[in-house]
Amino acid sequence: MYLQKPWKRLVVLFAGPAQNFILGFVLIYVLAVSWGLPILNPDPTPAKVAEVTCVPSSTTVSTKAPPQAAPCKGTGPAAAQGLRAGDTIVEVNGQSISDYGQVADRIGKTSEPVAVTVDRAGQILNFTVVPQATTIITKTSEGTKSEQAHKIGVGFTPPPNVTHYNAASAIPGTFVFTGDLFKQTWDALLSMPSKVSGLWTAVTGGERALDTPVSAYGASVIGGKAVQNDAWYVFVLLLISINFFLGVFNLVPLLPLDGGHMAIVGYEKGRNTVRRWFGRTAAGPVDYMKLMPLTYAVVIVLGAFMVLTLTADIVNPIPVF
Known part of the structure; x- marks a missing residue:
């Protein structure tokens, strides 16, 4: 694959996150038509x-x-x-x-x-x-x-926390909600390092904060309880959140994530463009072996974080229901 043109490589690499975003977008539209969309950024109510x-x-x-x-x-x-x-x-x-x-x-x-x-x-x-x-x-x-x-x-009298739509008005509503969700997902991703202390507190017997991350196991437990309680609205929202988080997370420019490979493609393209300006031939592909120490470091950090969230979900799960 590394011999293909950069744009072809980028298309292949972006296919995974794009699938998450498309599925999330479709689910948002279904949610808007069926139940309505939650108001993510409500104005203060006097x-x-x-x-x-x-x-x-x-x-x-x-x-x-x-x-x-x-x-x-x-x-x-x-x-x-x-x-x-x-x-x-x-x-x-x-x-x-x-x-x-x-x-x-x-x-x-x-x-x-x-x-x-x-x-x-x-x-x-x-x-x-x-x-x-x-x-x-x-x-x-x-x-x-x-x-x-x-x-x-x-x-x-609490303000409405859901906006209802019909099949037509749900289209622009879905786009607006998608933009808001992208921002919140990105903010949540940036705040993940600050949640480590909260997860550790939960593991060591303290109270589990509702805004701490959950593992795949924790998400499946929440989804299962949502179905048991006929809270399909919550179940669909959970699927939407998972898809958008996976899509955004995979675009982080670190190996072995898709975003890391895309960053390398961008680097190779930019480097060869500069070389061509000076009349030099294109250089060979990036040597991934030289990046293995950084890749291993990322894998170790992500693995430790996953173990911590899994442990917290087992010993002190978030009480959603």
């Missing part, structure tokens, strides 16, 4: 209070059903202090709030009184609210876990 409620003694969260709160009566801490539906929470304890999810983050772990600043039709009002304890019961296929949190009894 913390506008939709309702003020009592605080239940417990809330059960499951992947198979919406959250179920225990019955409760009376007014909650927020309502008792004068907060109303329609208020927009702009600060908690002096820290600005740009998204409704930040309210739970700022209040959930404290039982101390919190200073809540709201915007009520343009008027800035300040309240002091004492959070009330509640139990969050999380049910997954791995078992049931309970933890204590604190709430003030305000509810928000």
Whole structure:
């Protein structure tokens, strides 16, 4: 093959990643038409209070059903202090709030009184609210876990996290989503070295972060659980993510990946072009044997990373369901 023209060699080398990208693109279109596409980069949603409620003694969260709160009566801490539906929470304890999810983050772990600043039709009002304890019961296929949190009894209307399409509108939507996914995949690839410490923490008994990489075994387990729970939407998204990651990963310009071979083709073409400018004949192909130490180093590093992710997936898998 090394005797073929550079463009022919590049076509052959790019065939593998191209297959991943084409399959991923088709699956994105199928997902868009069937279920809709997730919003990868949602805009911050102001913390506008939709309702003020009592605080239940417990809330059960499951992947198979919406959250179920225990019955409760009376007014909650927020309502008792004068907060109303329609208020927009702009600060908690002096820290600005740009998204409704930040309210739970700022209040959930404290039982101390919190200073809540709201915007009520343009008027800035300040309240002091004492959070009330509640139990969050999380049910997954791995078992049931309970933890204590604190709430003030305000509810928000979450924004839609999926965009729905018809067969025609799904075409441009697929292209836009593909571009966003390429960027996120590339960012995830660049962040892989920083995930080693998180994987090691998971292997040694610490908590497994949801954004840590998974091995082929871990991905197959997640896919199998998605099918068991009739979460075909998650299953298709997983296939899309795997295809795009494999495609982008194989284009990294390191041997023995396809990108490494493509880089050598580019080097040979550029080198011979320069030689031709000076009236010299084309040089021979690159001696791969001289690159073997670098190739072995890449294989060892990638192999160690794969063993680490596999171990983490076995001893401390990501609890998706």
